[in-house]
Amino acid sequence: xxxxRTTAGAAGAAGPSGAAGPSGAxxxxxxxxxxxxxxxxxxxxxLEAADxxxxxxxxxxxxxxxxxxxxxxxxxTIYRWWKTKTDILLDAFxxxxxxxxxxxxxxxxxxxxxSHLHQLALFLTRSDAGAVFRALIGHAQHDPAFAAVLRxxxxxxxxxxxxxxxxxxxxxxxxxxxLDMAAEIDRLVGPIYHRVLVTAEPVDQSFTDGLVDDxxxxxxxxxxxxxxxxxxxxxRTAHGASRTSASTGDGTxxxxx
Numbered sequence: 001x002x003x004x005r006t007t008a009g010a011a012g013a014a015g016p017s018g019a020a021g022p023s024g025a026x027x028x029x030x031x032x033x034x035x036x037x038x039x040x041x042x043x044x045x046x047l048e049a050a051d052x053x054x055x056x057x058x059x060x061x062x063x064x065x066x067x068x069x070x071x072x073x074x075x076x077t078i079y080r081w082w083k084t085k086t087d088i089l090l091d092a093f094x095x096x097x098x099x100x101x102x103x104x105x106x107x108x109x110x111x112x113x114x115s116h117l118h119q120l121a122l123f124l125t126r127s128d129a130g131a132v133f134r135a136l137i138g139h140a141q142h143d144p145a146f147a148a149v150l151r152x153x154x155x156x157x158x159x160x161x162x163x164x165x166x167x168x169x170x171x172x173x174x175x176x177x178x179l180d181m182a183a184e185i186d187r188l189v190g191p192i193y194h195r196v197l198v199t200a201e202p203v204d205q206s207f208t209d210g211l212v213d214d215x216x217x218x219x220x221x222x223x224x225x226x227x228x229x230x231x232x233x234x235x236r237t238a239h240g241a242s243r244t245s246a247s248t249g250d251g252t253x254x255x256x257x
Contacts, residue, residue, distance in 0.1 A: 045071040046078055047092040051128045054089060059135040062089070086139060086146060089132050094153055096129035103164045109174055110212060112165040117188060117208035124196045125203055137197060162189055175219065188215060 049070035053062045062085050068075045082088045100123050103116035124130040133154075140147035162185045169175040188211050195201045 042071070042073050042077055043081060046073060046081075046088060047095065050085065050088045051092050051096075051132060054135055055128050055131050059139065086136070086143075090136060090150065090153060093129055093132045093136060094157075096127070096132075097123070097154060097158060100127070100129070101158060102161055105164075105168060107172075109165060109169040110216060112168070113188065113212045113215070114205075114209050116162070116165060117192065117211060118205050120189065121192055121196075121203040121205075121208050124192065130196075134197065159185060179219075184215060188212070 046067055049067045050062060053066055053070060057066075064075055064078055064085055067085065067088060068078055071078075078088070082091070101116075101120060103112055106112050106115070124133060136146075136150055140150050159182075163181050166175060166179065166181055166184060170177055170179065191211060192203055192208065195203045195207075
């Protein structure tokens with residue numbers, strides 16, 4: 001055995017032509033790179049398997065055994081990364097949300113918000129990730145510890161992403177610096193979550209666009225003196241509020257500086 005190891009080492013040091021072969025460090029790096037690549041592939045397979053099983057069988061039908069079978073990995077592989085099926089589903093959802101729910105930057109507040117809210121509505125109502133989210137919310141009602149993890153892992157991070165269009169508009173001088181970001185985000189995305197999780201009413205683009213129109217109207221009417229009526233040219237939104245053209249051609253809200 002010792003002789004074989006010495007021979008193998010010599011062969012690694014020099015090939016048949018006498019040229020030096022890869023060093024031990026190079027071989028180790030190559031080995032670890034392959035191992036890490038395989039590990040990442042296995043991890044993604046597990047996340048995708050968990051998503052698929054939940055959509056097909058519901059939360060109660062998802063098991064570690066079923067995930068392992070569909071992903072083509074051993075259960076021990078899964079347990080190296082996650083303790084429960086809920087942990088897997090949460091990781092899958094967080095990854096999907098980070099990829100799908102970062103608002104675009106068109107340089108126009110109205111366009112940014114309309115695009116983002118429409119994408120959020122589609123994500124929550126029509127994607128596999130949305131089904132995972134609804135299942136996780138349901139589970140959180142009975143597991144306070146998991147509810148705290150869900151809030152810190154998704155809700156807090158998503159609120160940071162939701163704020164991006166407003167923060168960019170403030171930097172561009174299109175919104176006042178003292179804007180109550182938290183309150184405005186609640187007004188923008190709160191009705192979407194309410195319909196998705198409570199009433200099951202449609203969350204179509206006309207609804208999400210109306211939420212943006214209402215925000216722009218509030219900002220535009222902020223300078224209206226008490227007792228004054230709507231500005232000339234105001235029209236009614238689907239939500240019953242009168243509005244003016246609160247966004248100009250360059251995306252600037254009609255809010256005095």
